[in-house]
Amino acid sequence: MQGAYMGKILRVNLTEKKVSESPLPEDYIRKYLGGRGIAARLLYDIMTPGTDPLSPDNKMVWGTGPLTGLPVQACSSGWVVTTKSPATGTYFRSRCVSNLGIMLKRSGYDFLIIEGKAESPTYIYIENGDVEFGDASSLWGTTTDLAEYIIKNHLIRNPRVETAVIGPAGERLVKYAIVQCGTRQLGRGGMGAIMGAKNLKAVAVYGDKPIPIANEDVLKELVKEQINQLSAAHGTKRMQRYGTAAIHTLINQIGDYPYKNFRSTYFPDHEKLNGEGRVRKTIRNAGCPNCIINCWKFTYVKEGPYAGAWVDGPEYETFCTFGGLLDISNLDATIAANQLADLYGIDTISAGITIGFAIEAFERGIITTKDTDGMVLRWRDEEVMMKLIKKIAFREGFGDLLAEGVKVASEKIGKGSEEFAPHIKGLELPAYDPRPVKAHGLGMVTSNIGGSHALGYGTQEVFGLPTPVDRYTLEGKGKLTKFNQDRLTWGECCIWCTFPTRSEWHKPDLLTKIVVAATGVDFGGFESALKIGERVWNVEKAFNVREGFDRRHDTLPARFLKEPIPDGPSKGQKFELEPLLDEYYQARGWDVATGLPTRGKLEELGLKDIADDLEKMGRLR
Amino acid sequence: MGKVSVKFYQDIRDAAGTSLAELEIEGPTPLPLFLKKLVGRFEKLKPLLENLQTEKAAVIVLVNGRAPIPISSEVLMGGEEISILPMVDGG
Ligand code: SF4
Numbered sequence: 001m002q003g004a005y006m007g008k009i010l011r012v013n014l015t016e017k018k019v020s021e022s023p024l025p026e027d028y029i030r031k032y033l034g035g036r037g038i039a040a041r042l043l044y045d046i047m048t049p050g051t052d053p054l055s056p057d058n059k060m061v062w063g064t065g066p067l068t069g070l071p072v073q074a075c076s077s078g079w080v081v082t083t084k085s086p087a088t089g090t091y092f093r094s095r096c097v098s099n100l101g102i103m104l105k106r107s108g109y110d111f112l113i114i115e116g117k118a119e120s121p122t123y124i125y126i127e128n129g130d131v132e133f134g135d136a137s138s139l140w141g142t143t144t145d146l147a148e149y150i151i152k153n154h155l156i157r158n159p160r161v162e163t164a165v166i167g168p169a170g171e172r173l174v175k176y177a178i179v180q181c182g183t184r185q186l187g188r189g190g191m192g193a194i195m196g197a198k199n200l201k202a203v204a205v206y207g208d209k210p211i212p213i214a215n216e217d218v219l220k221e222l223v224k225e226q227i228n229q230l231s232a233a234h235g236t237k238r239m240q241r242y243g244t245a246a247i248h249t250l251i252n253q254i255g256d257y258p259y260k261n262f263r264s265t266y267f268p269d270h271e272k273l274n275g276e277g278r279v280r281k282t283i284r285n286a287g288c289p290n291c292i293i294n295c296w297k298f299t300y301v302k303e304g305p306y307a308g309a310w311v312d313g314p315e316y317e318t319f320c321t322f323g324g325l326l327d328i329s330n331l332d333a334t335i336a337a338n339q340l341a342d343l344y345g346i347d348t349i350s351a352g353i354t355i356g357f358a359i360e361a362f363e364r365g366i367i368t369t370k371d372t373d374g375m376v377l378r379w380r381d382e383e384v385m386m387k388l389i390k391k392i393a394f395r396e397g398f399g400d401l402l403a404e405g406v407k408v409a410s411e412k413i414g415k416g417s418e419e420f421a422p423h424i425k426g427l428e429l430p431a432y433d434p435r436p437v438k439a440h441g442l443g444m445v446t447s448n449i450g451g452s453h454a455l456g457y458g459t460q461e462v463f464g465l466p467t468p469v470d471r472y473t474l475e476g477k478g479k480l481t482k483f484n485q486d487r488l489t490w491g492e493c494c495i496w497c498t499f500p501t502r503s504e505w506h507k508p509d510l511l512t513k514i515v516v517a518a519t520g521v522d523f524g525g526f527e528s529a530l531k532i533g534e535r536v537w538n539v540e541k542a543f544n545v546r547e548g549f550d551r552r553h554d555t556l557p558a559r560f561l562k563e564p565i566p567d568g569p570s571k572g573q574k575f576e577l578e579p580l581l582d583e584y585y586q587a588r589g590w591d592v593a594t595g596l597p598t599r600g601k602l603e604e605l606g607l608k609d610i611a612d613d614l615e616k617m618g619r620l621r
Numbered sequence: 622m623g624k625v626s627v628k629f630y631q632d633i634r635d636a637a638g639t640s641l642a643e644l645e646i647e648g649p650t651p652l653p654l655f656l657k658k659l660v661g662r663f664e665k666l667k668p669l670l671e672n673l674q675t676e677k678a679a680v681i682v683l684v685n686g687r688a689p690i691p692i693s694s695e696v697l698m699g700g701e702e703i704s705i706l707p708m709v710d711g712g
Pocket residue numbers: 073074075076097286287288291292293294295296497498499500
């Protein structure tokens with residue numbers, strides 16, 4: 001018996017208010033497994049190259065994995081969206097952990113394709129296979145929490161509905177607008193702007209259909225072993241206590257922390273803003289269903305100027321981007337800024353990085369109070385951070401420029417500011433400096449979505465897991481990066497949570513057995529899993545190649561290539577781009593000179609049709 | 622003769638009962654030997670410093686911000702700063 005899939009794709013056209021269903025292709029399950037894999041392939045199939053990401057022609061593929069909604073550890077609330085990003089012009093995948101994925105599946109669908117543009121503000125409600133288009137005119141302009149509340153309690157009148165809503169930033173097409181899903185987000189890459197451009201305020205889903213499991217008894221036994229493995233891992237205990245902020249001190253101590261817009265990689269005040277501090281502010285530990293790690297931390301500010309602020313977080317990235325990156329060491333301010341960003345619907349990484357860039361440009365005299373609506377921009381200024389978050393979300397004055405992200409903002413400002421605008425392919429860098437972590441950095445440079453750490457995290461260099469690798473050496477880093485990317489890609493096809501999976505707190509061989517028990521499909525062991533990851537990576541890459549991307553775009557701003565880190569534990573490090581790229585393309589089996597895929601590699605992966613597409617465009621080697 | 626400073630973080634700090642220690646070394650000292658000396662002074666660190674750089678490791682040991690691989694390759698000369706942090710993931 002086949003289990004874990006519902007076997008159907010739902011397609012919603014907002015322009016025509018039309019809904020259709022199609023079966024989930026059997027061969028896509030075997031080749032791409034599910035989640036990110038099938039969502040990437042579907043997107044490749046239905047998108048026309050050159051589509052404007054903010055036009056009605058852009059599509060969003062919302063995808064669950066075979067493990068979404070199952071009684072398995074560290075995966076069950078995972079889901080993804082693939083689309084073309086307005087921030088980068090590339091393929092994009094955003095990943096979320098909220099119960100919306102479970103509801104989508106229990107409503108009868110593995111995937112949901114959204115296309116077109118509604119005539120007026122709209123929300124979509126999916127309930128057990130029925131789809132309604134609702135009027136969201138009265139919600140337009142509201143913050144994410146209010147929109148969610150009204151949809152659940154007044155419009156649909158079912159508080160068990162799961163929602164994904166945009167805030168004022170998404171409506172105003174801020175290039176890094178997010179979609180708020182309960183207390184979690186579809187972050188990075190402007191997912192909220194795409195919904196805003198479609199006049200889509202929200203997606204709401206409810207379902208109570210059972211999800212089939214191929215071999216329930218075997219699955220139960222394997223999950224017992226999974227719990228044993230996770231319980232034994234030291235990292236599990238640390239994440240239970242500190243959440244993702246557990247790594248804040250480590251990243252600083254290895255000199256990889258983007259202090260003051262990456263001018264340095266060591267935050268001197270880190271003792272004031274660390275995981276311990278967050279423990280003191282935590283009023284509730286929580287997590288995804290079926291996960292003993294419980295890494296979510298609800299923090300609350302009880303007194304002082306930010307009293308009353310609360311957030312599910314801040315996660316490590318936000319600790320840094322609304323903290324040390326801006327030389328701010330007041331956790332209360334970080335919590336309040338995080339809450340504002342969630343309410344308005346902007347990405348905390350991109351917003352913080354963009355603000356940091358603006359402060360440096362101001363400090364250098366490249367921009368002045370004439371450009372900033374009279375504001376003096378400086379480090380350690382919580383008020384500047386809070387004001388700019390609002391200005392960006394509402395595109396007010398100077399905020400309108402920053403709402404475009406650092407790439408566009410630096411191109412418009414000019415005067416050499418492009419050299420210190422931290423992004424890759426238009427996506428703001430995350431809270432890691434690529435210079436002192438060669439594989440981790442190479443993972444970001446070659447990521448199919450631009451400057452993200454999430455697609456090929458160099459755990460071996462940063463955490464020493466599953467086996468330690470020296471972070472400065474160049475040799476072998478191309479191969480290691482390919483491995484990390486393929487492993488994480490496979491994980492997101494099944495929908496494994498990234499944290500315990502990449503550090504191997506639960507072992508890959510066990511995870512492959514769980515997928516087989518759940519689905520009844522013999523996907524093979526870990527070697528086959530890596531092959532699936534590689535295949536999906538190549539589909540995503542082909543999407544980007546079709547859009548004109550190649551080796552020239554796998555790069556970093558001048559700061560990271562030319563300026564050695566001036567101080568701290570990683571003093572002297574630069575990012576050695578060319579040799580690292582050479583080795584990476586070789587490991588990938590692509591053309592080293594251009595970074596383009598080869599027919600041999602694509603055919604080896606069963607992607608002959610894609611090789612033919614690229615050849616017709618003159619984009620194959 | 623030289624001094625080596627050791628910084629403890631998060632729950633390692635709880636185990637050591639302090640955030641900072643300074644130990645004298647009598648000349649070039651291999652890191653594993655130094656860590657033994659450290660355990661002599663902070664007994665509760667013993668279980669935490671076992672299985673270093675394996676999948677069972679409970680902590681990460683950095684010397685001047687870098688993890689020496691393998692641990693035995695590092696010889697302390699004096700003046701180094703050692704950081705001992707919990708093994709984590711996240712971000
Ligand atoms: S580790 Fe955290 S994000 Fe991952 S599944 Fe568990 S609770 Fe969810």
